[in-house]
Amino acid sequence: MATYINGMGMIWPQQPLGKTALLSMAVSSAGERLTCIEPDYAQYLDVRQLRRMSRIIKIGMACGMDALREAGIKIPSGIITGTSYGCLEDTGSFLVKMIENKEHALNPTPFIQSTHNTIGSQLALLLQCQGYNQTYTHGAFSFESALLDAIMTLNDNPNQHVLAGGADEITNSSHAIQKRFGIFRKTSSDNLSLLKQGGEGTLNGEGAAYFLLGGTRGSDSVSLEGVTTIYKPDADHVRNVASVFLKSFSLLPGDVDVVMVGKSGDTSNDLTIDNFVAGLFPTSTLCVFKHLTGEFPTASAIAMALATRIIQAQHIPEIMIEKNAGRPLKTVLIYNPYFASHHSLILLRAC
Amino acid sequence: MEAPVHVAGIGVISPIGATVEETMLSFRESRSGIGRLSLFDSVHQDTLPVGEVKLSNEELAATLSTSGVFPRTALLGIYAARQAVKNAGIDFGRWRTGLISATTVGGMDRTKSFFIDFLNNESAGRLRDVRNHECGSTTEIIADDLGVKGFISTINTACSSSVNAIALGTRLLRNNMLDVVIAGGADALSKFTLNGFNSLMILDSQPCKPFDARRNGLNLGEGAGFVVLVSERVLRSENVKSHCVVGGFANTNDAFHQTASSPEGRGSYGAMVGALQMGGLDATEISYVNLHGTGTLNNDLSEGTAVRRLYGDHYPPLSSTKAFTGHTLGASGGIEAVFSILAIKHQCILPNLRFELPIPDIDIRPQTVFKTSMTINHVMSNSFGFGGNCSSIIFSKG
Numbered sequence: 189m190a191t192y193i194n195g196m197g198m199i200w201p202q203q204p205l206g207k208t209a210l211l212s213m214a215v216s217s218a219g220e221r222l223t224c225i226e227p228d229y230a231q232y233l234d235v236r237q238l239r240r241m242s243r244i245i246k247i248g249m250a251c252g253m254d255a256l257r258e259a260g261i262k263i264p265s266g267i268i269t270g271t272s273y274g275c276l277e278d279t280g281s282f283l284v285k286m287i288e289n290k291e292h293a294l295n296p297t298p299f300i301q302s303t304h305n306t307i308g309s310q311l312a313l314l315l316q317c318q319g320y321n322q323t324y325t326h327g328a329f330s331f332e333s334a335l336l337d338a339i340m341t342l343n344d345n346p347n348q349h350v351l352a353g354g355a356d357e358i359t360n361s362s363h364a365i366q367k368r369f370g371i372f373r374k375t376s377s378d379n380l381s382l383l384k385q386g387g388e389g390t391l392n393g394e395g396a397a398y399f400l401l402g403g404t405r406g407s408d409s410v411s412l413e414g415v416t417t418i419y420k421p422d423a424d425h426v427r428n429v430a431s432v433f434l435k436s437f438s439l440l441p442g443d444v445d446v447v448m449v450g451k452s453g454d455t456s457n458d459l460t461i462d463n464f465v466a467g468l469f470p471t472s473t474l475c476v477f478k479h480l481t482g483e484f485p486t487a488s489a490i491a492m493a494l495a496t497r498i499i500q501a502q503h504i505p506e507i508m509i510e511k512n513a514g515r516p517l518k519t520v521l522i523y524n525p526y527f528a529s530h531h532s533l534i535l536l537r538a539c
Numbered sequence: 540m541e542a543p544v545h546v547a548g549i550g551v552i553s554p555i556g557a558t559v560e561e562t563m564l565s566f567r568e569s570r571s572g573i574g575r576l577s578l579f580d581s582v583h584q585d586t587l588p589v590g591e592v593k594l595s596n597e598e599l600a601a602t603l604s605t606s607g608v609f610p611r612t613a614l615l616g617i618y619a620a621r622q623a624v625k626n627a628g629i630d631f632g633r634w635r636t637g638l639i640s641a642t643t644v645g646g647m648d649r650t651k652s653f654f655i656d657f658l659n660n661e662s663a664g665r666l667r668d669v670r671n672h673e674c675g676s677t678t679e680i681i682a683d684d685l686g687v688k689g690f691i692s693t694i695n696t697a698c699s700s701s702v703n704a705i706a707l708g709t710r711l712l713r714n715n716m717l718d719v720v721i722a723g724g725a726d727a728l729s730k731f732t733l734n735g736f737n738s739l740m741i742l743d744s745q746p747c748k749p750f751d752a753r754r755n756g757l758n759l760g761e762g763a764g765f766v767v768l769v770s771e772r773v774l775r776s777e778n779v780k781s782h783c784v785v786g787g788f789a790n791t792n793d794a795f796h797q798t799a800s801s802p803e804g805r806g807s808y809g810a811m812v813g814a815l816q817m818g819g820l821d822a823t824e825i826s827y828v829n830l831h832g833t834g835t836l837n838n839d840l841s842e843g844t845a846v847r848r849l850y851g852d853h854y855p856p857l858s859s860t861k862a863f864t865g866h867t868l869g870a871s872g873g874i875e876a877v878f879s880i881l882a883i884k885h886q887c888i889l890p891n892l893r894f895e896l897p898i899p900d901i902d903i904r905p906q907t908v909f910k911t912s913m914t915i916n917h918v919m920s921n922s923f924g925f926g927g928n929c930s931s932i933i934f935s936k937g
Contacts, residue, residue: 267792272673274695283654286734291582299735300798300925303643304674304695309926312792318809321792321928322703326675326693333692340710364661365653365669419682419691 189343192409194402197254198493199224199247200395202480205497211505214480216380220372221363221392222482242277244357248307251398252351259400265348266320267308268337270330272485274304276359307355328485328526330354335415338401346403353398354489363392382453382479390452393482397493405539410499413437413535420529426464433533445515446473448495450524452483457528474511475504488524492534495520499538544709545774545781548627548767550619551877553864554590554760566889567909571863573746573758578728587742589728590760590865610646610671613680616725619763620681627767629777634718637690639708640678641700641724643869646671648729690717697924700724701872702932706788708768718773723765723873733759747834749859750905752896757833760865764873783883786917786935789813793927799837804845806929811849814931820917825855827888829879829920832859833866843901858891858905872922879918879934887911
């Protein structure tokens with residue numbers, strides 16, 4: 189039973205990736221947060237539809253439509269979304285009005301669009317997809333849960349096309365609050381050097397990626413082998429889970445060509461990651477991505493989009509390479525730790 | 540035929556009881572849990588009745604010997620999940636165990652307190668009040684309390700959330716990814732949802748009347764409901780009893796409108812048909828339907844139309860239990876799953892309070908009295924939500 193990535197769409201703090209020209213020029217920005225470079229949404233939807241949508245809904249919608257277009261599928265069999273924060277902008281806006289107006293004369297629109305399932309349900313509405321519709325909202329396991337669900341769905345019936353993705357946004361309020369937890373760098377003049385300059389904390393990020401997954405492959409497909417999550421582990425536990433995970437696909441750590449790790453720039457967290465990689469994958473090519481995306485719970489969706497394009501193009505953008513072992517780009521393992529508490533592994537292979 | 544997935548444990552806390560026994564007594568005596576809002580101050584205190592769990596956060600925390608800083612959703616969740624685990628009597632540490640919880644409100648009660656200060660000054664507000672805002676935090680508090688270290692996940696598909704949690708748990712067992720899954724949902728009453736539903740003008744100023752011609756909206760409720768799902772192997776090896784098996788389930792999208800259901804109830808019809816298909820059951824084999832039945836003009840007409848389309852003139856006994864509990868949002872699927880399992884266990888049909896006149900177009904008459912000595916083999920429970928999310932699940936006598 190196999191799951192194939194047959195199409196994808198992503199919006200992130202960098203220019204969109206072409207199929208062959210990956211990340212020709214990385215965008216550098218100053219400050220403690222990275223913001224998505226958004227497309228002109230008029231190419232996806234008409235103005236009347238757009239007016240009612242908040243930013244994260246537009247972002248999710250565009251990614252979903254791109255994934256469908258790339259796979260040549262009009263209506264998917266199901267839509268599965270992972271989002272930690274959901275629709276923060278609408279949630280915040282309703283909450284503020286409720287407090288300011290002392291519970292009187294409230295506009296229901298932001299409340300209606302505040303629930304986490306709005307992205308997935310707006311996609312269903314737009315595509316007229318009456319099939320399976322699911323939203324996972326478990327922090328840095330949200331996208332991973334969506335993938336696991338999609339894999340099981342396709343196991344049951346491989347003739348389906350499931351749209352699965354992850355999406356999270358930053359709002360001014362969410363940033364102001366998260367900042368106070370002391371998880372971001374106080375100053376940053378250039379995100380591209382985040383992983384080179386040691387320090388405390390990371391950069392705030394956002395983005396979305398949707399994938400059209402199927403049980404049958406096309407000419408340009410990448411195989412999604414599997415996914416697993418590890419909750420509040422110690423270092424030994426991550427190592428054991430990773431070995432067992434690879435073994436379930438008849439692989440040894442030495443078979444992994446590329447390890448893509450979610451180093452975030454926080455020196456103490458990154459040291460643990462470096463030790464893990466050095467211990468288990470000393471001969472693999474090592475690449476990184478969070479200096480391009482910033483840190484957010486569904487950053488693993490962006491990592492999977494990058495890994496997909498890397499396998500398709502058989503090329504890793506220079507700016508992502510931390511150690512080049514010169515191996516073929518066939519088996520890619522994404523290891524994404526999120527603030528030491530949530531770790532995930534996603535395995536992709538060339539077809 | 541797929542290997543059966545058993546329900547080995549149930550736990551519930553709702554406006555009609557903090558235990559399964561209290562819950563059954565309320566059903567027997569037709570005692571509703573709808574009343575005046577007392578949990579927090581609101582301008583709607585005297586005009587919008589709600590279904591409250593009759594324990595304050597302090598009382599919940601004291602009973603559970605846990606932190607009172609936890610959001611109410613998490614406290615309710617721990618309360619019901621611990622009951623379910625105790626009821627199952629399984630040493631789950633021996634097995635690959637997962638927790639899947641559903642919530643729509645999460646830690647919103649505390650986020651709101653934070654925002655009042657934060658609005659005036661971005662460096663004000665107690666951070667401990669927003670630490671657990673995310674839905675996933677609620678699940679992690681429950682997982683940490685129970686000692687679940689394996690798979691954990693959280694679902695938010697609005698009011699259909701916890702049916703989807705139980706369905707995911709069943710699939711993880713069938714795919715041999717886990718051996719034991721604690722699945723369900725929790726949601727606390729909050730000023731955010733009270734005002735949200737009020738802004739949509741779908742809250743009844745009187746105790747709600749599901750499926751009645753003069754129904755005028757829903758009452759919000761709160762609570763938590765969890766089940767412990769196990770494989771056949773775990774059931775035998777642990778030598779525990781099965782309450783029932785998961786007979787089938789389905790999840791569809793109405794794809795009609797963000798908040799309103801399609802007039803013909805195409806999503807709800809699809810969910811019911813899909814659940815029957817998975818269970819290999821004919822619609823006539825269902826002994827009792829626990830309706831979504833919120834009491835809004837739109838839902839009950841749409842759901843009733845779908846029931847009519849499925850059954851024609853001969854529909855099985857059916858009722859909405861939301862006249863007892865109010866609409867407990869993300870928890871409703873978990874709470875009503877426990878109610879449905881109790882209907883099988885006690886071979887009874889739960890009443891639909893305050894029903895007098897059928898809705899003219901569909902003429903559906905739910906059961907209005909508690910009926911025992913029935914033959915209940917298969918119970919179908921419906922949960923439909925915002926965003927067109929529709930889910931149905933069937934529990935079958937083992």
